[in-house]
Amino acid sequence: MPTITPCLWFDTEGQEAAEFYVSVFPNSEIKNISYYGEGAPRPAGTVLTVEFGLDGKDFMALNGGPEFTFDEAVSFTIDCADQEEVDYYWAKLSEGGAEGPCGWVKDKYGLSWQVVPTALNELLSDPDAGRAQRAMQAMLGMKKLDVAALRAAADGKA
Incomplete structure (x- = not known):
């Protein structure tokens, strides 16, 4: 059975947001952080994704850039x-x-x-x-x- 994980698109604040959500919800944790490498659309070494869990539910934060923002549709x-x-x-x-x-x-x-x-x-x-x-x-x-x-x-x- 495949795993479905909501991916939340941020400009640059994915890690900050994930740390905030983990501090709000009980039984939550940062699971993994990946970084942009050389030749990527963002400077090498900056956060690309943050995998985190909120009370047993998995999420991913992606620092993808300013092109997309959240709205109430989700x-x-x-x-x-x-x-x-x-x-x-x-x-x-x-x-x-x-x-x-x-x-x-x-x-x-x-x-x-x-x-x-x-x-x-x-x-x-x-x-x-x-x-x-x-x-x-x-x-x-x-x-x-x-x-x-x-x-x-x-x-x-x-």
Whole structure:
């Protein structure tokens, strides 16, 4: 079975970004760094790729140049067990980045993340369509998702 590894294209900050992500997520590590050699499109000895793992999931950072940048067409979802986890990841990833609507945040490297409490999926799939709709409407008005406010809205108490 082949391995599928997301490759994140950076201009020159691939190693810095990988080190940042490894510092944010538990059970994470830098696995390997490769460098440009002589005759390459970048100076010999500069970082080409960084292979890293985030809590058991493999990634690669590629210092490919300024031609491509991230946009919201690709994002990574972080399923958070509770508000404490939402608050932690939101704070870490939004620092130097930008807060977006509905639990989306863009980090300082321009990569988009969805910081989502597992309670949201439970509420949105509630068999009571009214509860699900009220939770959806509450979410649409939020930046960082607030579990207590989502539950209150679902229950018609917001």
